[in-house]
Amino acid sequence: MLKHIVLFKLRENAESASKEANAKKIKRDLESLKGVIPQIRHMEVGINCIPGDAAYDVAIYSEFANEADLSIYAKHPEHVKVAEFVGKVRESRVVVDYIL
Numbered sequence: 142m143l144k145h146i147v148l149f150k151l152r153e154n155a156e157s158a159s160k161e162a163n164a165k166k167i168k169r170d171l172e173s174l175k176g177v178i179p180q181i182r183h184m185e186v187g188i189n190c191i192p193g194d195a196a197y198d199v200a201i202y203s204e205f206a207n208e209a210d211l212s213i214y215a216k217h218p219e220h221v222k223v224a225e226f227v228g229k230v231r232e233s234r235v236v237v238d239y240i241l
Contacts (some may be wrong), residue, residue, distance in 0.1 A: 166226070
């Protein structure tokens with residue numbers, strides 16, 4: 142099983158919305174993909190609740206059967222729509238993928 146973890150640090154204001162509003166939209170939009178992209182075995186999207194200089198704002202933890210399924214997810218048109226929005230509102234992104 143492939144574990145996929147992504148963290149986003151969001152801009153204070155972007156796309157005419159606050160960081161908090163954009164975090165909620167990202168969470169809602171990503172969670173809606175669970176019923177649309179069958180390769181997603183599990184997904185959790187969390188919004189940071191303890192601010193700090195080193196803290197990121199949104200965390201995604203997801204599981205896929207393998208790298209091929211992650212690639213299908215990444216290229217899926219519905220995921221691409223969410224990713225395009227995230228690209229407009231994020232300051233930075235970090236990712237780690239590992240097999241367990």
